[in-house]
Each structure stands twice: as structure tokens, then as C-alpha cells.
Amino acid sequence: MRYTPRVIPTFPQRTFDLGDPALVRDPYPFFERLREESPVFYEPRLGKVVVSRYADIAAVLRSRRFGTSILHVLSRDELGWPPPDPRQAAFDRFEESHMLSNEPPRHTRLRNLVGKTFTPRRIASLAERTTAIVEQTLDRVAASGAPFDLVGDVAEPLPVFLICELLGVATTHAAQLRAWSAAIVKLYELESSAEQQRAANDAVIAFSAFVRDIVAARRAEPADDLITALAAVEEAGDNLSEDELIGTCILLLNAGHEATVNGTVNAMLALMRDADAWERFRAIAQLPAGDPAIRLAVEELLRYDSPVPLFERWVLEPVELAGVTLEPGTQVALIYASGNRDPGAFAEPDRLDFTRDPNPHLTFGLGIHYCLGAPLARLELQIALPALVRRFPTLRLAEPDAPLDFTGFVIHGLRRLMVAPQ
Numbered sequence: 001m002r003y004t005p006r007v008i009p010t011f012p013q014r015t016f017d018l019g020d021p022a023l024v025r026d027p028y029p030f031f032e033r034l035r036e037e038s039p040v041f042y043e044p045r046l047g048k049v050v051v052s053r054y055a056d057i058a059a060v061l062r063s064r065r066f067g068t069s070i071l072h073v074l075s076r077d078e079l080g081w082p083p084p085d086p087r088q089a090a091f092d093r094f095e096e097s098h099m100l101s102n103e104p105p106r107h108t109r110l111r112n113l114v115g116k117t118f119t120p121r122r123i124a125s126l127a128e129r130t131t132a133i134v135e136q137t138l139d140r141v142a143a144s145g146a147p148f149d150l151v152g153d154v155a156e157p158l159p160v161f162l163i164c165e166l167l168g169v170a171t172t173h174a175a176q177l178r179a180w181s182a183a184i185v186k187l188y189e190l191e192s193s194a195e196q197q198r199a200a201n202d203a204v205i206a207f208s209a210f211v212r213d214i215v216a217a218r219r220a221e222p223a224d225d226l227i228t229a230l231a232a233v234e235e236a237g238d239n240l241s242e243d244e245l246i247g248t249c250i251l252l253l254n255a256g257h258e259a260t261v262n263g264t265v266n267a268m269l270a271l272m273r274d275a276d277a278w279e280r281f282r283a284i285a286q287l288p289a290g291d292p293a294i295r296l297a298v299e300e301l302l303r304y305d306s307p308v309p310l311f312e313r314w315v316l317e318p319v320e321l322a323g324v325t326l327e328p329g330t331q332v333a334l335i336y337a338s339g340n341r342d343p344g345a346f347a348e349p350d351r352l353d354f355t356r357d358p359n360p361h362l363t364f365g366l367g368i369h370y371c372l373g374a375p376l377a378r379l380e381l382q383i384a385l386p387a388l389v390r391r392f393p394t395l396r397l398a399e400p401d402a403p404l405d406f407t408g409f410v411i412h413g414l415r416r417l418m419v420a421p422q
Contacts, residue, residue, distance in 0.1 A: 009049050009324055014041040018190055018409040025404060027309065028350070031338035040322040046190055048312070048331045049321070052338040054345035054362070056322060060313055060334060061366040067103040068369055070314035074329050088197050090204040091187060097247030100255075100369060103316070107368065113240055114248055114372065117229035123375045126162060130383050131289070133161050138391045142421065147398035150417040151265055154388070159260040159380060163253055166376075168225025169214060180207045181257050184250065189410045190310075190333075204250065211246045226252075255373040259364075260380045262307030262413030267298075267385055269404075269417065270305055270352065272397055277352040282393060284354060285386035297354040298381045303361035304352055309337030310410050311365065336362040337412070392421045 016030070017023065023030055034041075034052040043050050051057050060066050070079065084092060095101045099110040137157055141148040148154070160174040160181075183203035186196040211227065218228040230245050240248065271278045284297050315330040326332075339362045341349040346356070364371035371377075388395070398418040405415045 008044075009042050009326055009330060011040055011042045011049060011322070011324055012038055013044055014038050014050075015043060015045055021403075021406075024406045024409050024412075027337065027409070028341055031335060031341060034335070035338060035342060040324075043333070046333070048333040049326065050333045050335065051321070052335045052342075054339035054342035057334045057336065057339040057362060058366055060321070060332060061362075061369070063319065063367075064104075065315065065317050065319040066313040066332065067316045068313060069101050069103055070316070070329060070331075072103060073314075073316050079329055085197075087194075088187070088201045090208065091184070091197075091201045093243065094204045094208070094247050094250055097241075097243040098251040099248070099372070100251060104368070109238065110240075110244060110248070111368075111372070113233050113235055113238070114230070116233050116235065117226060118252070118372060120375060122166075122226070123379055126165060126376070127289075127379060127383070129165055130158070130162060130380055131387075133158055134384050134387045138387060142391060145421060147418050147420045150268060150419045151261070151414055152416065154384075155261045155264040158264075158384060159257045159377075162376070162380065163257060166226045166252070167211075167214065167249065168218070168223050168227055173210075176210075177207075177253060178257070179203070181253050185254055185258055185411050186408075189408050207250055207253070208246045211249045212242065215242065215245060252373055255371055258411055258413070259307050259371070259373065259377045262407075262411065263302060263377060263381055264384055264388075265414050265417055266305040266307055266412070267301035267381070268388060268395075268419075269414070270301065271389070272395060272419070274352060277354075278389075280352075280354055281385075282389050285389040287386075289383065289386075293354070294382050294386055295378075296357055296359070298378065298385060299359045299361065300352055300354050300356050301385070302363045302381070303340045303346070303356075303359055305412075306337040306340055306361075306363045307412060308363075308410065309412050310335050334362075336365075392419075394422050395419050 031052060039053045040049065040051050040056060051060060076083070099107050099114065102110060137154055141153050156178055157174065160178045161171050163177060164171045164174055180203040183199040186192055187200040214227050215231050218225070218231055222228045222232070227249065230240060230248060233239060271281055281297055284293050287293055311334050313332045313334065315326045315328050315332065317328055319326055321332070339345065343349050345360070364374040396419065398420040404417070407413045407415055
């Protein structure tokens with residue numbers, strides 16, 4: 001939503017075009033200039049304060065004076081917003097129902113309830129199945145020895161199959177789940193079209209009906225899956241409403257899926273572009289599953305090219321940022337990808353250092369809204385990335401001179417990436 005704060009912050013003003021193909025393709029030189037020249041500035045076209053340095057981003061994420069929602073503090077009239085747009089009523093209803101778009105006390109309640117079911121043990125139990133899906137996927141693409149699409153043939157199927165496993169639905173639904181997720185996340189870009197709005201709203205309606213049918217079936221006949229557990233979870237006499245249960249499932253689909261698809265492709269692209277890094281990662285990939293070196297290497301790849309480079313927060317009460325007092329209702333855009341390359345937080349940030357430890361990257365956020373799906377994304381990447389490099393030790397870009405087709409600035413991945421096994 002384009003939005004002008006009631007009180008425009010007195011930061012330097014600077015504009016940038018999020019649709020610029022050069023910026024989407026390689027934003028890191030621009031981020032470096034931002035950190036040096038305008039680490040905090042006001043973007044008048046977007047109506048947002050933009051933050052690019054690690055320390056400032058981390059401070060915002062950890063402060064309770066910033067939040068992911070604002071309507072519990074100020075009304076639409078006070079914010080100068082128009083009435084809700086009926087064309088995205090289903091999307092807005094979903095947004096209101098999940099933990100990421102709520103602040104305490106509702107956020108605390110939702111996170112506690114969901115946390116009782118979406119546990120480390122449940123995620124760890126998927127390791128064997130994840131390995132099997134990865135190997136089956138690689139068997140299929142390796143069979144012909146021909147170039148294949150790393151996005152559509154490898155990166156996209158894995159997380160959707162695992163979401164099917166979690167929810168307890170047949171993998172025949174995987175393609176539809178992927179399409180719904182891809183449509184919904186388009187509305188998280190800072191600029192979206194009327195067609196994307198319609199598609200996102202339709203996807204929420206369809207996925208909500210899909211989950212509602214499964215919930216009804218599980219209430220009649222419980223199973224060992226996440227939807228059964230979410231439908232039954234209770235704490236101090238409280239449980240999830242149907243909207244909250246559906247919102248949680250959509251959130252897990254989007255967060256657990258987009259981060260893994262884009263994280264896989266961005267990581268492999270970075271490795272294929274850096275022969276030295278490829279060889280170092282190739283040696284790490286030979287280590288047994290679960291080796292700490294694999295974990296460190298995957299964390300570094302997540303830092304190096306963030307799959308979701310930007311998140312937003314609202315100012316909930318007067319707060320100082322970089323020497324300027326911000327009023328409630330101001331929106332702040334946090335460039336995680338810039339913070340992850342900040343030399344003030346990471347030594348040699350533009351180099352892949354697979355031994356970097358600690359590695360407090362921002363890719364999954366910080367504070368109370370730290371990504372619920374992070375453990376699942378990590379599990380998938382720690383299995384999939386080494387397996388890819390072991391199976392295809394000489395993998396390379398099949399079309400090295402072809403322009404890369406990126407999905408966007410905020411959801412930063414590729415629509416297609418043709419690679420050759422030899």
C-alpha cells in the first residue's frame with residue numbers, strides 16, 4: 001500500500017525504483033551506497049522510512065515500539081486510509097488471523113498454541129522423508145543427463161511435498177499448493193497490480209476451502225499430521241479459531257515454501273558463479289548428514305543472498321531512530337539483505353566464508369516475529385544443497401549469457417534457471 005505518514009520524518013529523502021531490472025538482478029552495490037550515504041532515509045514514493053544498516057535493523061526488530069500491524073493502535077481514519085478494498089477481502093481476513101500480522105497479546109497466544117504442535121521434534125521427524133524426496137527428485141533429473149530447470153524441476157517440488165507431508169494431504173496437491181503460494185506472496189511486494197491482487201485473493205479463498213475440508217475430515221477421523229494437531233491444540237481452555245487455523249496453514253505454506261525455493265536457487269547460483277566457493281562447498285557436502293560444517297555453510301549461503309530481502313514494521317509509539325523521533329503510524333522498510341552484507345556486522349561480507357561462526361544474519365528476522373518456519377527451511381537446505389553438489393559435482397549454468405528472470409525485489413528468487421550437469 002502506498003501511504004503518506006501523518007508526520008513525514010525529517011530524514012534525508014531518496015527515491016529508488018524497485019522495478020529496475022538492474023537493481024533486482026544485483027542490488028548489493030546499491031545497498032553498499034545506501035549504508036555509506038543514506039543508511040536511514042525517507043522514500044516519498046513509497047511513504048516509508050528505509051533502513052539499510054545491520055545495527056539499526058536489529059534494533060527495530062528487537063524493539064516492542066515497532067510491530068507488524070498498526071490497526072490495533074490507530075484507526076483507518078486516523079491513518080488516512082481508504083475503506084478496506086473488497087477486492088482483497090479474503091486476503092485481508094487471512095492477514096488478520098495469523099501470528100505474523102498480530103502483536104501481543106494475540107501474537108503471544110497464537111505463537112504458544114501453534115508452538116505446541118509445530119515442534120522441533122515434528123520437524124526433525126521429516127529428515128528421512130526429506131532425504132528420500134531429494135534423492136528421488138535428483139534421480140529423475142539426472143536420468144537423461146540433459147540440462148534441467150533448477151527452479152521448476154528441483155527447488156519447487158521439495159518444499160511443497162514436505163508441506164503436504166506436514167498437513168497430511170496427498171502430494172498430488174503439490175502443484176496447486178505451489179500456485180496458491182506464488183499468487184499470495186505477490187501482494188507482499190511493495191508494488192502489485194490489480195491482476196495480482198485478484199489472483200492472491202482467489203488463492204486465499206481456494207486454499208481456505210481446501211484446509212476447511214481437511215479440518216472437517218480430521219475432526220471426524222484424526223490422523224498423525226499438523227492439521228489434526230492444530231485442530232486439537234488447547235492451552236488453558238483456549239484453542240485456535242477456524243480462521244486462525246487456516247491462517248496458520250497458509251502462513252506455513254508461504255513462509256516454509258518461498259524461503260526454501262528461493263534459498264535453494266539463490267545459493268546454487270552463488271556457488272556456480274564462484275569456482276573457489278563451489279570447491280569448498282563440494283568438500284563440505286561429502287561430510288555426513290548433520291555435520292556442523294554443513295550447518296555453518298548453509299547459514300552462510302542464507303546470509304549471502306537473502307531469499308526475502310525486505311520486511312516492514314510499523315511505529316507503534318513515539319520512538320527515536322538514527323536521531324529522529326518517529327511518530328506512530330510511520331512505516332519502516334528494513335532491508336535485511338543489506339544488513340546481511342554490512343561490514344559493521346560481518347567481516348568480508350561480500351565473500352562466502354563457510355566457517356563463519358557466529359553468523360547472526362537477519363534472513364529469518366529477530367525478536368518475537370522470528371520466522372516460525374526457519375527450522376523447516378534449514379532442514380531442507382541442509383539436505384538439498386549438499387545432495388545437489390554431490391550428485392552434480394560439475395554443475396554449471398546451461399545458458400550463461402541469458403538474462404536471469406527474477407521474481408521481484410521483496411520475494412527474491414528466479415522463475416527459471418537452466419543448469420547443465422556436465
